[in-house]
Amino acid sequence: MLLEIKDLWVRYKGADVLKGVSCGVEEGTIVTFLGSNGAGKSTVLRAICGLKAPESGEIWFNGERIDGMLPHNIIKQGIGHVLEGRALFPYMTVLENLKVGAFLEKDREQYERNLKEMFVNFPILEERQQQQARTLSGGEQQMLTIARALMGNPKLLLLDEPSLGLSPMMIRQIGKIVQQIHQRGVSVLLVEQNARLALGVAQKCFVFETGSIALHGETKEMLGNDQVRKAYLGL
Amino acid sequence: MGTAISGQDILQCIINGFCMGGTYILVGLGLTLILSIMSILQFAHGEIYMVGAFTVYFLCVMHGLNLYLAVCISMLSTAAIGLILERVLLRPLKGLFLSYVCATTGLSLILQTGVVLSFSKSTKQLPSLWPGAFNVLGTPISRERFVAIVIALGLSLALYLFLKETKYGLAMTASSQNREGALMQGINPNVMSAMVVAIGSGLAGVGGALGGSIFNLDPYMGGVAFTKGITIIVIGGLGSLPGAVVGGLILGISESLFSLFFGSQMGIVIPLLLVIAFLIFKQKGLFGHE
Amino acid sequence: MNREKLVKRLVAVVILLLVCLLPVIVRNDYWTHVFIIIAVMMLATAGMRAINRTGEISMGTAGFMLLGAYSSALLTKNLGLSFWIAMPVGGLFSAAVAAAIGYPFFRVKGIYFAICTLLTGFVLLYVAGYMNTLTGGWQGLVFDFSPNPITIPGVGKLTFDTDIRYYYLAIIIVGFGLFVLYRMEHSRIGLVWGSIKEADTLAEAVGVNIMAQKIFIFVVACFFAGIAGALYAFYVHALSPSTTPANIFSFFTSVYAILYMVVGGESSFFGPIIGTALFMLIPEFSRGLQMYRPLVYGALLILVVFFMPQGLIGLRDYLPLWYRKLGGRSGRTAPSGG
Numbered sequence: 001m002l003l004e005i006k007d008l009w010v011r012y013k014g015a016d017v018l019k020g021v022s023c024g025v026e027e028g029t030i031v032t033f034l035g036s037n038g039a040g041k042s043t044v045l046r047a048i049c050g051l052k053a054p055e056s057g058e059i060w061f062n063g064e065r066i067d068g069m070l071p072h073n074i075i076k077q078g079i080g081h082v083l084e085g086r087a088l089f090p091y092m093t094v095l096e097n098l099k100v101g102a103f104l105e106k107d108r109e110q111y112e113r114n115l116k117e118m119f120v121n122f123p124i125l126e127e128r129q130q131q132q133a134r135t136l137s138g139g140e141q142q143m144l145t146i147a148r149a150l151m152g153n154p155k156l157l158l159l160d161e162p163s164l165g166l167s168p169m170m171i172r173q174i175g176k177i178v179q180q181i182h183q184r185g186v187s188v189l190l191v192e193q194n195a196r197l198a199l200g201v202a203q204k205c206f207v208f209e210t211g212s213i214a215l216h217g218e219t220k221e222m223l224g225n226d227q228v229r230k231a232y233l234g235l
Numbered sequence: 236m237g238t239a240i241s242g243q244d245i246l247q248c249i250i251n252g253f254c255m256g257g258t259y260i261l262v263g264l265g266l267t268l269i270l271s272i273m274s275i276l277q278f279a280h281g282e283i284y285m286v287g288a289f290t291v292y293f294l295c296v297m298h299g300l301n302l303y304l305a306v307c308i309s310m311l312s313t314a315a316i317g318l319i320l321e322r323v324l325l326r327p328l329k330g331l332f333l334s335y336v337c338a339t340t341g342l343s344l345i346l347q348t349g350v351v352l353s354f355s356k357s358t359k360q361l362p363s364l365w366p367g368a369f370n371v372l373g374t375p376i377s378r379e380r381f382v383a384i385v386i387a388l389g390l391s392l393a394l395y396l397f398l399k400e401t402k403y404g405l406a407m408t409a410s411s412q413n414r415e416g417a418l419m420q421g422i423n424p425n426v427m428s429a430m431v432v433a434i435g436s437g438l439a440g441v442g443g444a445l446g447g448s449i450f451n452l453d454p455y456m457g458g459v460a461f462t463k464g465i466t467i468i469v470i471g472g473l474g475s476l477p478g479a480v481v482g483g484l485i486l487g488i489s490e491s492l493f494s495l496f497f498g499s500q501m502g503i504v505i506p507l508l509l510v511i512a513f514l515i516f517k518q519k520g521l522f523g524h525e
Numbered sequence: 526m527n528r529e530k531l532v533k534r535l536v537a538v539v540i541l542l543l544v545c546l547l548p549v550i551v552r553n554d555y556w557t558h559v560f561i562i563i564a565v566m567m568l569a570t571a572g573m574r575a576i577n578r579t580g581e582i583s584m585g586t587a588g589f590m591l592l593g594a595y596s597s598a599l600l601t602k603n604l605g606l607s608f609w610i611a612m613p614v615g616g617l618f619s620a621a622v623a624a625a626i627g628y629p630f631f632r633v634k635g636i637y638f639a640i641c642t643l644l645t646g647f648v649l650l651y652v653a654g655y656m657n658t659l660t661g662g663w664q665g666l667v668f669d670f671s672p673n674p675i676t677i678p679g680v681g682k683l684t685f686d687t688d689i690r691y692y693y694l695a696i697i698i699v700g701f702g703l704f705v706l707y708r709m710e711h712s713r714i715g716l717v718w719g720s721i722k723e724a725d726t727l728a729e730a731v732g733v734n735i736m737a738q739k740i741f742i743f744v745v746a747c748f749f750a751g752i753a754g755a756l757y758a759f760y761v762h763a764l765s766p767s768t769t770p771a772n773i774f775s776f777f778t779s780v781y782a783i784l785y786m787v788v789g790g791e792s793s794f795f796g797p798i799i800g801t802a803l804f805m806l807i808p809e810f811s812r813g814l815q816m817y818r819p820l821v822y823g824a825l826l827i828l829v830v831f832f833m834p835q836g837l838i839g840l841r842d843y844l845p846l847w848y849r850k851l852g853g854r855s856g857r858t859a860p861s862g863g
Contacts, residue, residue, distance in 0.1 A: 275636075276636055276639075276640070324827065327831070328830065328831075331834075332582070332635055332636065333577075333582060333787065333791070334830045334834070336582060336639065336783070337783065337784070337787050337826045337827070337829070337830045338826065338827050338830050338831075340780055340783070340784075340823075340826060341784075341822070341823040341824065341825070341826030341827040341830070342823065342827065343823070344780075344819040344820065344822055344823030344826070345819075345820050345823035345824060345827075347819060348816070348817065348818075348819045348820035348823065349820065351816065352816060352817070352820075455768075455769075458768070458776065462644070462647065465640055465644070469640075498655075500651055500654060500655050501655065503651060504647075504648055504651040504652065504655070507644045507647055507648050507651075508648060510640075510644055511641055511644055511645065511648070514633055514637050514640065514641055515629040515630070515632065515633065515641075516629075
C-alpha cells in the first residue's frame, strides 16, 4: 500500500471531525473520497500533508510513518497536494508558479523535461505562461494547480475538490487529466463532491459521512448495487 | 516670512529628497518583506539600522577601516544579527501577536541601551561617502546623497533579481503570496523566515550606514528610521517591493518639499498623517495586493 | 463565606488601608511624588489593558494622556475654568478624539491598528510642539494652577496645594477610574470583550456589534488616559512634548505601559496595576543603575514573553498550593472546590 491511514482521529476546536478513519491507496490506483460538505474528506488530505495534526492514529506513506512530520518534509517524501481553492500564487506568472512547483527538483534537465510535458498536456498554460495566475479563468487555474503539483514528480497526487466552480465541460477535462496522470504512473487520491466525475475515474471509493467511512469498496461493485448508488452516491 | 522660494530651491529640494529616499527604501524593503512573509512587524528593525550605522562608526572612525569596506562588513554583520534574531526570538514565538510586539520592542530597548552604554549618547559623525557636490542645472547636489540613492537603487535591483530569478527568491515570493501553497511545494518555512530576516536586516544595516554618513548618528536614530519604514511600506503597499522603492522616493521628496514650505516639523508630521490616511482608506497602498 | 474569599477580602482591605496611609507611613515628599506618578500611570495602563481585552493593542497611550493634559491645562490657563471642570473636559476631549478616529482605525486588522495608534501618538506630540502660540511649542507650557479648593459646608475649605493632599486627590480619582473599569470588565460588557478577543466570528454571529464595542472601550480608555494626563498636568505644573524616554508623553511611555501590562499579567485586571507599581518602584531603588534600565526592561519583556506569558499574576495560581500546605499542617483540610 502506497498510502495507509490507520484509525485517524482529528479534532477542530473541540469537535471531532474525523473519528477513527482507516483507509488507503494502493500504488498505481485512483482512489476517491466521496461525501457531502463537512463530512471530513478534505480533513484527511490536510492530515496527510501535516497541515493539521491528528489527535491519534497513524499515517504511513511508502513504508514511512509521516504523521507528525512537518508539511514540507512530507511533501519531500513524494506527495503532491492540489489544495482546495487552488492556493495559487496570484501575482506570480504561470511560468513562475510552475517553477515554484519544481522547487524540490534538483536536476535542471528533469525540470526542463517536466515543463515541456506540462506544456504539451496543458497547452493553454504555455500560451499564458507570462500572465499572472490571478488573471486565468477558473478552469485554467485548476489546470495550473495540477500542473504545478506535477512539476514535483510526486508518487501520490492529492486532489481536493478540483471540480469546484467549474463548468461541466471543464469538469470532463479534469476527468481526462486525472486519467492521464494515472497513466503516467502517479497514484491519485481524489476528494470530490461530484460523484459522477469521481466514480468515472476511480477504481476504489470511500464514502464519508460525518467523520467516518460509511461505505467503501471497488467502484464497479458500488455502482452495480442500486441501493448504494441511490442512497450514498446520489446516482 | 523670509526670502521667496525660488525654482532652484525647489529643484534642489526635490533632488535631495529623492536621494534621502534611498536610506528609507533600504529600511522599508526589509520591513515589508518580513511583514509579508512572516506577518509580523519587526519593531527592532529601526535599531538594526542604527546598529549598522554604529558598526561603521566602530570600524571606520574608531579603527580606521576604509569607509566602504566598513559598510560592507556592517551589512554582513547586521544580516547575521538578523539570522540570530529570527532563530532565537521570532521562530519560537509563533502565532501570538502580543508576543511579537513585546519581544521585538524589548529587543529594540536592549539594542538602544547597549549602544548607549558602549558609545555614549552623544551624536557622532561618520566620514562622508563622497564629499562635495555636483552641479546639476545650476544647483548643487550633494555627492554623498547621490551615492546613497545609487547604492539603494542598486541593492533594490539586486533584491528584485533575486526574488524573480533564483529558486529561493521565487520561493520567498511564493511564501508571501500563499503560505500553504508554498508549504505544499516542499518549501521550508523556517528557511524562508531566516532568509528574509537576514536579508532585511542586512539592507537595514546598509541603510543605517548611509544614513549615518549623511546625517549624524545617535543611539535613538532607530525610532525615526522605523517610523519612516512604516510610512513607506504603507504608502507603497504592504508586501510590495516596487512599492517600497516608490514609497521611499515619495517620502523623501515630500518630506523635503513640506519642510521647505512649512518648516521641518511639518515635514515630519504630514507623512505620518498620510500613513494613517492610507491605512484607513487605501490599505493596498500604491502597489500592494493584500 | 468560605475561607478563600475571606482571605481575598482581607488582602483587599489591607492593601486599601496601606494605600490610604502610605503618605503617613512614608513621610517623605519625594516618595509621595513617586506615588502620585504611579497612580497616574496605573489609570492609563488600566485603560490600555481594557482595550487589550478586545484583542487590540493601543500604542498611543501617551498621546491621549497628552491630549488630556494639555486641554485641561489650557482650559484653566486661558479660560480660567476650575480644575473640577477642566479635568473631566480634558478627559472628554481625549475621548472625543478617540471617538473620531475609532471608527476608521478599527476597520483595519490588529497590527495595523497598533501602528495607527503608534503614529497617532507621534503626531499628537508633534502637533503639540508645532502649535507654538497655543501650547507653547517645544518649550512647553508652564502654569501655576492647582486644583481649586472645595468648600465642604460645615467642614471648611479643602486645598490641594501640597503633595500629600494631591496624593489623596489622585488616589480618589484614580481609584474611581479603576473602579469603573473593573466594574465594566466584570459585567456583561466585559464578557462581550472577552468573546470578541477569543472568537470574534462567533461573537458576530450572536449579534455582537464588534465595531461598536471596540470603539466604546477605546473611547472610555482614552477618557481615562486623558484624566490621567490632566492629573499629571495639575500636579507637575509644566508640560512639554519630547521624544526622549524621560518625558511622559513620549513613545516610551506607551511602550512601558505595554510592558507593565504584559509583565504584570494581561489576563487579570490587577496584573497591569501590579506591573505598573513594580516597574515604577524599581528605578527608585536602583538609582545608580539608571542607565541600564531600558535594557533591563527590554530583557524582562522578552523573558516574560518566553517563560511567563501569564505574567506575575500567574504566580497566584500557586496560592492554593501554599495554602493547602498551611492548612495541612494545622490539621485542617483544604476547602473543597479550591
